[in-house]
Structure formats: structure tokens, C-alpha cells
Amino acid sequence: MSDTRPFAITLDVGSSLANRTGDWRTERPQYVRRLPPCNHGCPAGEDIQAWLYEAESGGGGYERAWRKLVADNPLPAVMGRVCFHPCETACNRAQLDEAVGINSVERFLGDEAISAGWELPEPHAVTGKRVLVVGSGPSGLSVAYQLALRGHHVTIREQAPKPGGMMRYGIPAYRLPRDVLDAEIERILALGVQLECGERVGDLRAAMREGAYDATFLAVGAHVAKHTEIPGGTASHVLDAIAMLHGLEEGEPPQIGRTVVVYGGGDTALDAARSAKRLGASAPLIIYRRTREQMPAHATELAEAEQEGITFRWLSTIAGVDGGELKIERMELDENGFPQPTGEYERLSADTVVLALGQDADLELLGGLDGIEIVDHTVAVDEQMMTGYPGVFAGGDMVPAERMVAVAIGHGRRAARCIDGWLRDVPARPEPQAELAAFEEINPWYYSDAPRTVRPLLEEIRRQSTFEEVVKGLDEASALYEARRCLSCGNCFSCDNCFGVCPDNAVLKPGGAGAPYAFDLDYCKGCGICVTECPCGAIEMIPEET
Amino acid sequence: MSTPLPFYQTGTFAVGGRLLDEDDRAVQSDPERSNAITKGHRACQGCGEALGARVVLDAALRAADGRLVAANATGCLEVFSTPYPESSWRLPWIHSLFANAPAVATGVAAALRAKGRTDIRVVGQGGDGGTVDIGFACLSGMFERGDDVLYVCYDNQGYMNTGVQRSGATPPAARTATTEPLGGHSGNSFGQGKSAPLIAMAHEIPYVATATVADLRDLEQKVTRAMSFHGPRYIHVLVPCPLGWGSATGETILIARLAKESGLFPVFEAVEGRITSVARIRHKVAVEEYLRRQKRFAHLFAGDGRPDVLARLQTLANRNIERYGLLDDADEPTDIGLLDALATSERGPV
Amino acid sequence: MRKQLEGSQAVAQAVARCRPEVVCAYPITPQTHIVEALSRLALSGELERCEVVNVESEFAAMSVAIGASATGARAYTATASQGLLFMAEVLFNASGLGLPIVMTCANRAVGSPINIWNDHSDSMAMRDCGWIQLYASDNQEAVDLHIQAFRIAEALSTPVMVCMDGFVLTHAFEPLDVPSQEQVDGFLPGYEPRQVLDPDDPMTIGAMVGPEAFTEVRYLAHAKQIEALDFIPQVAEEFRERFGRASGGLLDSYRSEGAETVVVALGSVLGTLAEVVDELRDQGVAVGAVALKAFRPFPLEELRGVLGGAQRVIVLERALAVGIGGIVSSDVRTALAGLSVEAHTVIAGLGGRAITRRSLHALLAQALAGQLPELHFLDLRTDVIERELERTRDGGRPGPHAESILRDLRIVASGPV
């Protein structure tokens, strides 16, 4: 038939493939993986976008998501409860409607793992190297986990009767149920990490020598409560928050009266006040020198405290304690926003004063180690997380950094890479940092409107007297929904848009549905529509080399 | 979508999505899609018409089980797809003339009927010039006779192939090679407008729809819907032309979206002469936001600008918004008759 | 079997027996009776498996025919005059695409001034549109040519226009034989397109062709018509064998052997002309006539063969190429190139003016007297012209050409009538 077709006016279908339009191009598109702001914001170093991506599938995706998650953080069920989630503060979706509830999905995954009994990956072949970790707080657990995975032998020495550090002896059970904490710690220990509780390290040099350790990671936290001079403040009514919370956990609830005043403005102050409420105080009062806005405690915690009947007195200091009375001085902010005394006083009756003014690290064990630099009660480390003493690394609350669990976990994770490098004599190279996926890279049009889910709270009445967990987890449907609110900033999430919008059919799906795309540079003219229309900013244009 | 989708980031806004059921993905997401126009065509970078035509025909091919014939008017689409010795088409396709695509399509349909080939369907297509101007008689005749043809107009608002001259679909104030903003003129004059879709509706044909390349899924659904009818059907697709509009080649879809979101280009569907649905504005924008991205309107912003002209254009958009109920709080626009629509305004979509 | 029939009815029946699958037309006098009749045949079911499309213009008619033909259907339309010109662009396209559409042109003058009567201005204006043009000398030939036209068109994959004089033939009743369905079926095989729009074998029809191949495309179109110079007589011969009468072919010579003066003409005037030839031959005057049946392709060789022996050739034309005069005659002159044959162009019968035996006799007498100018207008009312030219001359644009018009008119006026 084809031989009868007229010359030139009738053509074979698809013959334009002979015309390679790729050489029209002056710029070419390329797929990129940008750094999502959530990842950037996560001190633990989680690849949040990546695990949300897996979770978005639901079903078997949850385990895949959890596995991605625990590659960086072995305590997701804990973190899903106590993390202050800077990731959400950074989340691009906040500029669209509200941030993705990353933390609640993390908790969902963590809880799923516990109930399903998912196990951490098998450690690598044994290296024969021995590492001592001092302290079993999040930082110590994180480093132990990462080192164990790399095949090193890890011993944790912990002075307290149980592991967990401030996660157990600081954060109250109504925020972090202990069975959750225990389950996640158990899983780490199951990798072969040796834990020795009730073993205080008093002399590090001796401990290292005795155990013939190849390296040491210090994670002793900051447990020494700061005090302030309060005239008459030595009276027995005054106690510190750390001791109070510690005692609570050890089954020795502190003796407090009905009218409790907590002095301080951080999360510890809130925890102390809320615990006091549960121990029978009527309406614990928090006294803080500055304003509500300046309070370092997190807003959600503050709100929960208020719901529970905690009261506040802003711009006030305790000038003295006198029997059952407190002398309160009103403060004023100066033009720089600093509180200044006004000389105006009033009196308040209180039978207990709890001080929550922060903690310092107890660095006694370092005595005799040369080269260690102490800065403001903390130990300085270099970018390899190593102290001035070779082979001794440190992280968590005892080094200069923000004090939160995620930071401690991140330190442990980073330190493990460096310790591993140190042990193998190949210094760890800094992890590559991709360009940030700013909101401007996102094409918000493509995202459905989807308000954030709200985590259910325990009824208020039950928050007066029990240490039952206050914030509940999301059910599966809500967790899935929340995961799917993720914009997948800077990382392809297989929406097929580039494949669909190219006027030149120059986007290929070499692997079929769901697989990564590729550009057919033989035909791509470089118009850039794919770049504009990629919802998540995973394509960029680069000049064509001529 | 008739059945609600489970929530997924991009819902139905993106072309596909790994988490969507096959059936909920656009035809364009299918690695096995027909690619009615294949690569190697000579459309400009970022050509909306090339994209629109592929989307339309791929959807029509799917609806027709691959049994489709296309008749094409002269214009960019024809020129960039079939310069001897290369054709980009992968379906049976014929080009005859600028003005006669609807009639050629009728001829194809008549031949198929005579031969009892009910399995093969027919599409006619052309640019706005070929459709609303020079080919209008043929189009109207095809409608009026009730021929079994889906006709698709790719509206880039001008005679692009001949170098960007004014057509009956060129919006007021646009600069073209024949409506230069010279001698105090501000581009194309504010005429009475000519809404081919409304005129198509006046023929009371089974199906009329407007769409843009900014919403490929909507466009595909309209094609699919159109293919479910027999008799004459008309789809008018806004396809930005980077060359003629002076827009960035990467912004073709963005600009089509702004045309719709500003209200200047109402997107709706009509069955048997009555509007049955409109695509609501999701994020309303002022016309200025749409116009500013296009050099053909640059004279409205040069120097002191032409706020008076902008105001008139905004009035046109507002009129569309009111008339078609484009905002969310508007009454359900179902069942707007053509006459009702005409009664509320003296102008069609721009 | 001969029946008393109107030319249009007979043509419609003949077309119907060619089993067209798509008939699309737009009414224009004097074509109307043909398409009306075809509609009736289709509506009554006598013509089966045929879609009749009542289009909104001739432009659409030819466009529908293109779509139909490209889809493998046998397509037919008919028009005349303004209608033919309205489809001008599409005519070029149909031939360019090589689509074997058959069309009747019921020849009629082209306005302005609007005029519904017969001449050949319409089909002559479309001389170069790439179609084969066949001219019927009488209604029987019109019937027969349509049957042959489908055969030729489809074999060569090129469209064919059958020209029959408006009114003179279309509206004339005479005893005519319309071949039976079996006869036509035996002569005309089913349409086997060279290219077809088919999802099972998709192709792109109607590409854009640039300088690199356009000349070749056009040459091939020319070559196809040159092929037709052989094929048209073959078909005519086969037709003659099957149907027992001569119709069609490239040309028909009437008593032109040994003629000193030969009149060349197209269409129905041949009847009158033959009578005049007979009368003059009876008087011993060596005149003859040649009927040109195929104007495109133009049978240069064949014409040279029949005219080469004459001393004088008069081309009687029913169309005027304003600004030069003859249309057919310039082609005839090409055929006579190098021969010492004197050629005259006579413009006659425009807008339905009758070409009478009397006028033809006068014309031949003038020619035989050696007084026929190179370009002559038969029966021109010179008094009217002279008056009108004088009236509009005021101030005038004097010059040698203008002067010569008046001089010619006076010579003519004073010459034998």
C-alpha cells in the first residue's frame, strides 16, 4: 500500500523523530534533590521528606518509612512525643496553610514499630573496636546505636539506675510514657550494646584505661541545677525542679504543699508545675522575669499547662522567701527588652518554691585529662565532635548547643560517623549539603487545600491527678493524611507533571510508572515548562555548555 | 471526578501521581499514551498549542480506542508538525486548507458513515484564526447539520503562523503586528468580542466546553466527555503562545492559569446549549498579574501606564466572573441557558 | 435504452450508477437539477450507501469531498460559475492531494455582471487548478463522460471536472441512454485509494513542502496529466467497445481531413458548428471542425496532427481572457508552433449569447475572405461599444493602443456582417 502514496505530500507517521530538536536548546533541565527545609531544620538529621514519602503509600510504606527514619534516629516514638519539632517551624507548607504534622507522623510510625515489633537492622561485621559511652541519655543511646550498627563494641556506663537520661528523669511520664521509652531503648540494646547502670564514671582516664577502649563518647548531660541567691531561700520549702522530677521518677515524690510557686520560664518550669498539680498542688503559679512572649518554653506546652490550671505571673522576680510568704518584685522591660527591677514589691503566700533556672554539666569526671576546653560549664568540641583530648568525643547537653533531645540524637549520630572514622583512621568527611528547597521553588498551585490534623488530647479532668499521657497519637487515616500533606520540597514525588506538560514529549519514564524520570536531551528544546510546573521544585535549568 | 479521590498532596491538580489509581491518573501520565504528536516537531520552545493538541488527541484516542482520524486547518499546528519529509503525527491525519477543517472532517465522517465504519471517530482542529474567523462558516455548517465531529480550537489569540497578526480572538489592548500601540492607540481595540463557544452553544449542539492547558486533567476530561457524545461537539482550548504573547517559554502553563484565575478566560462546559458547570477560580488574581507577564501588553505598563485600559480589562474579567459565577461564593451555575448568559452581558469571554 | 430525459437528470442517474459514497453540493443555477436529482435518488433509496451532505457553500462542498475521498470514499459534487470560483482554493488542494474526486461543472458565465447563462469563463478560470477537464459536446457525451471520469480519476488518482454547458445541455430534454447498473459496474471497478485515512495504517496527508521538493511535486502532477493523454483515449476506446458508442477521448475531428479552414471549439457549440461545416462542405468549401474533449491535459500532439494540414485555424472560445483575448487559442498556437498555419481567436457566446449558424457562416466567410483579424468578437455590438468608449473618453488617455481599438471597431463595423 505504502508504495502508492504520493510523493512528499503524504508522509509516514512519526517520521519527525529524525529531527533532533535538542540542539535548539540554550539551557537544559535537570532533576535535582534539594534540601527540604524540614530536613534542614531537624537537629537529629532526619531525612524527613524521604520517610514521609514512604509513609504516603500507607500499608507497607509505614515500615519502609520507619526504616528510613531510624537510620538517623533510633527513638522515633520518643521523639514523636517530646520533640519541639523545629522541622515544622521550617516546613514550607506553613506558608500555604499550616505546617505538616511531621512530629505526629513520626510518633505514629514509632508506635507502629513498637506494636508490630519491627527490629532495627542487623549490625555490620564485628570490627573488634571498643567504645565507651558515658551516659545513657539520648545522645549516648544515639551514638551507641550508630556505632553498634557499624560493628563496634559499645559499653554504656550510666550512673542512674535506669537508662534514658533526662528522657526518664526529666520529662514527666504524662508526656513520655515509660513503656514507650523502655521499648525503644530495649531495641537498641538488642543490637548488642552493653549497658551498665548504676555505674558512675568518676575518673574518665582510669575508666578508659581499665576497659582498654579505643574511643570514648561523653554524654553526661547537664544535671546540676543552677541556683540563685534568694534571701532566706535556704528554707526547707525551696527545692529544685530537676531534683523534684528525678525523685518523682524514682518513686520518691517530693514533699510539696498546696500552694506551689515555680520560678523559671523554661519547659522544665512547666513540667515541674504540671507535675506539682498532679501531686496535689491547687493552682501552681509560675513566676517569670520576662514576658509571656519571651518565655523559652514552647507554646504548645504552655497552652497545655494553662488548660491544666497552671497560672502565671510575668515580669516578676522572687526577691525573698520568708516562712510561708514570698516577696515578689515587679520588673519592667527596658528599651532593649531586658527586664529591670522597679523597686515595687508585693507579697504572696506559698508553701513550696520550685526553682527551674537551668542546669550545668557535672564535669568532675574529666579531672586530669589534658587539652579539654571548658566553655561556660560545657565542653568544647571540634567539627568532628572531638574534645581537645584525642579519642574523646562528646555531645548532647554537655557541649555548647541547644538543649533538646533531637540535638542530642543528632550529636550522637554525627559523632558516630566521626568516631568510626577515627577508629578506621579515615576522618569522616562532612555530609554533603544540598541547596535549600525554598518556598519559592514550590509551585503551590498543585497542592490540594488540606488543613492540618489535630492530635487528640486527654480529657482535662484526667490531667489533674494522673500522669497518664496527655497527647494522643493520630489514627492511621489521619497519619496517612498528614503524611500526604507533605509538599515533598525539592524532591521528586512522582506526580507525573513534568511527563505530562512537556510540549516536546522530552520527559521519559524509563522505568515505567513510579520510577524516576529522565530528560530526552535529543529532543528537549529547553523551554523550562517542566521547571515551572514541577510542584515540588525538583527540576532546575542549567546553561547548556556550548 | 465523579468519585472523590482519597486525599493526595496534589489531588487532581497534577497530571498523575504514584499513589493514584490508574483510572484517576491523567492520560498524559500514562507511559503508554499515544503521543498523537511525537517529538521532533518544530513548534517554538514552550508552545502551548503543541502541548494542547497532544493532550486533546491522546485523550480522544483513548476514548476512541485508537480509532481516530484528524483533519487539521492550516496554522502553526499544521506547519510545525508536517514539514516534508517529517511528520510528527501518529494518527491518520489530513491537512487541506486554512478555512475548511470542519468541512474536511465532515467529509471524513460522511465517508465513514457511508462505509458503515462506526468504530472510527473524527476530530477536526485548528487555530483561533482557522476557527473563529476564516473557517467559521464551515464550522457553523458542520454544527448545524449535526455532523459527527469533535472540533477543537486551539486559541492562541492571533494569527501566529503568519507572524502574529490580530484575529477575531485577539483580546482588546493586545499588541499584534497589525494592532501596534501607535498613534495613541493602546493595542487591539475594544470590540464587541466574539465568543466561539457561546456561538457554538447557540447551535444547541450536544457538547461545548472551554479549557486551558493549565489544567490538563480538566481538558482531558472534557475531551473524554465530548467523545461520549455523537454529533457535533466543540472544545475551545486556550493555548498561550510564548512567541506571540511575548511570554517566557517556561510560563506557558502559568499564564494559561492566570488567564483563568483572573476571570478573563472562563472555563465552562455546556450540554445542549446550557452551561452545566464552570471551573471556579481558586486563587483570584487581578488581570494585571496576568497581563504583566506578556510583552503584548507591555505598553499598558510603560511610562505612566494605562490605568484606564487596565480598568476596562478588569471590567471584562469581572463581568465574566459575575456572568459565569466563577467565584466560589457564586450561585451554582448549573443550567445557565445561553440567553440568560447573554442577557447579563453584552460581551463574550475575552 | 434511450429515454427522453433532461440532461441533468441523465447525468444524475449516470453518476448514481457510478455508486458514489459521498455526494456534497451547494445549489447554483444551472447545476441545481443534477444535485436535486441525486438527492432524490439517495433519499428514495435507489442510490444506496451514499451520504448526501447539504453543505453551506461550494467551498465546503469541495472540502467535504476531500475528506471523503481521503477516507477512501468515491466522492462527487457539482457546481458552476461563482460556485466554482468560490471553491477555487479547494480545487487546487484536491488536485494537489491527488484525490480522485469527480465534479460536474455546469458551465456558466462569471460575474460581475452577474449572469446565469452559459459560457466557459468558470472552468477556464480554473484552467490551472490541476484538474483534468473534459468537455461534453452533447448530453449523451455528458452522461458517458461522467462514467469515464470516475475511471480516469481513480486510475490516475487525480480529480476530474466534467464540463457541460449550462442550460444548453443541463436543461435540454432529449432521448438519452443512461447505461444500466450492470454495464457501469462492469466498466468501473471499486475505488482503490492510493492513500487513505485509516487507523490501521495511519499516514499524514497534506504535508507542507518547501523549495526542496515543491517543483518535483508539481512536476509529478504534470506527469500524471501527460499520462492521462494516453489513458483518456484508452478509456474512451474501452467505453466504445462496451457501450457501442464513441464518447470522450482527447478530441474529435469533424470533416477536417483536407480542410483548409478548421474551427476548434469546446462543448455544445459543436452541434451547430457541424451543421455549418456540413453546409459549407456541401458548397465545396474545405472547412472542418475539431471538438476539443480534453482541455487539461492539453493534447498538443494530437491537435497538431489534425490541424497541421490546414491553412487557417479558428479557435472559437466561450471565454475571454481580458487583456489578451483567447485562452484555448494560446494553447492551440503552441500546438501549431513552427507550422505555417494562420490562427485566429474568436470570442463567442459569452454570458449565454447564442452562437447561431448565421453568425458562424458570416464568420467563416470573413475568414475565407482573409478579413478575420487575429482576435475577433463574434456578434459584438460595435455601435454600443463605440458609443460607450467615446462617452467615457473625455479628456481621454490617448495612445496607439486606444486608437487601434477604435480603428478595429470601424473596420469590423464596416466589414461584411
Ligand SMILES: Cc1cc2nc3c(=O)[nH]c(=O)nc-3n(C[C@H](O)[C@H](O)[C@H](O)COP(=O)(O)OP(=O)(O)OC[C@H]3O[C@@H](n4cnc5c(N)ncnc54)[C@H](O)[C@@H]3O)c2cc1C
Ligand atoms: C525537665 C526537662 C524536660 C525536658 N523536656 C524536653 C522536651 O520535651 N523535649 C526535648 O527535646 N528536650 C527536653 N529536655 C532536654 C533534653 O532532655 C536534653 O536536652 C537531653 O536529654 C540531653 O541528652 P543528653 O544525652 O545530652 O543528656 P541526658 O539526657 O541528660 O543524659 C545524660 C546521662 O548521663 C548520665 N551521667 C551523667 N554523668 C555521668 C557519669 N559521670 N557517669 C555515668 N553516667 C553519667 C546521666 O545520669 C544521664 O542519664 C528537657 C529537659 C528537662 C530537664
Ligand SMILES: Cc1ncc(C[n+]2csc(CCOP(=O)(O)OP(=O)(O)O)c2C)c(N)n1
Ligand atoms: C486562505 C488563507 N488565507 C491566509 C492564509 C495564511 N495563513 C496561514 S496560517 C494563518 C494564521 C493561522 O492562525 P490561527 O488559525 O490562529 O493558527 P495559529 O498559527 O495561530 O496557531 C494565516 C493567516 C492561508 N494559509 N490561507
Ligand code: SF4
Ligand atoms: S512540606 Fe514536607 S518536605 Fe516540605 S518542609 Fe514540610 S515536611 Fe518537609
Ligand code: SF4
Ligand atoms: S508561534 Fe506560537 S503557536 Fe506557533 S509554534 Fe510558536 S509558540 Fe506555538
Ligand SMILES: [Mg+2]
Ligand atoms: Mg492562533
